Amino acid sequence: MQQWGDTVTIADIIKANSVIRQYVKKTPLIRAEKLEKLFGGAEVYLKLENLQYTGSFKVRGVVNKMLSLSKDELARGVTAASSGNHAQAVAYIASIMGAKAIIVMPENAPATKVDGTKGYGAQVVSFGFTGEDRELKCNELVMGYGYTLIHSHADPRIIAGHGTVVTEAAEQLLSYGYDCFDEIVIPCGAGSLTSGASLASKNLMPAACVTAVEPAAVPRITKSLEDGGPVTVSMGQTIADGLRVGKTEPIIFELIRDNVDVVLTIGEQPILDAVREVLLRGKVVAEPSGCVGIAAALDGQIDMSAGRRVCFVITGGNMDSEMIHKALDG
C-alpha cells in the first residue's frame, strides 16, 4: 500500500496556489443578495466552484498532485477510483498533461458520469459496486501496470490543492473591502476539501468561524469527533452523492479536529430546498453536495443575523436534468 506523508502545512497550500494557477480557473466570489432575503440580514458570499473546469473544485488537488509526478510516472499513466467528480478531474488533467488515465468506476455508474469521464479521453474500467471494490481494482492496476494512483482524498498534495479555494476567496474578499469573513461554510464528504480549506482559513482569516456540513445520512466526521478518532460509518442514502464516503482517514481527521470550529449534519429535504433556492434566487446551478451549507442555513443551523458576512463554498455543479426536476418539484 502507498504511504502518505504525514501532514499538510499552510506553506504547502500557498505553494500549491502558485503552481496550479495555469491549470485552474480563478472562480468568482459573488455576493448573492437575492439569497440574503431568505435569512436574517447576513451578507451571503458564494465561492463558485461549480464554474471550475470539469464542474467541481476537484481539479485543484488533482493538478497539484500530478505536477509532483516524475516524467516517468506520467509516461506510465495514472489511475483513480471514483464514481463522480474526482474521475472527471483526473481524466481532464491527465489529458492536459498528455498522460494516460484509467479510471475505475462502479458497474452501476450513471451514464452521464461515465460519458463525462470518457469525454476527457480517459479509459473507464467498470468494476464492482463499492468504494472498496474500486480501490482493490486500482491497486491491482498499480501493481500490474505501474500506473500511479491519484487518490481522491487521503493525500497531502490533494488536500493542499483543495485548500487553494480559500486562499483565492480570501484574496477576492479584499476587493469587497474586507479582510475576513465571519464564517466560512464548507461541504464535507471524505473531508479533503474541509481539511485544506479549514487550514487555509485558520491561517489567513483567523477570526472566521470554520463550519463543515455533512449529510445526516453519513455523519462520519461528527461521529469521529465524538469518538476522538477516525471512524467508519455505514453508508446511508443521500442525494448529495459527492458526500457519500464511509471511512475517515487519520490525516483528514487530525486536520479537521484542529482547524474546524463547528461540524453540522443536515437532512435530505433542506438539501433539496437549497438546490432550488440557489438555482432560482441565486441563479447558480449547484449540485446537492455543493448546497449543503446553504441547506444548513435554511435549516436555521447557521447564525445569519445582520452584520455577519458568511461565505458558502459551492463545491460543484454536476447534476442531471432528473435531479434539477426533483429539486424544482420540492
Ligand SMILES: *Cc1c(COP(=O)(O)O)cnc(C)c1O
Ligand atoms: C468531492 C466533493 C465534495 C466533498 O469533498 P471532500 O474532500 O470529499 O470532502 C463536495 N462537493 C462536491 C461537488 C464534490 O465533488
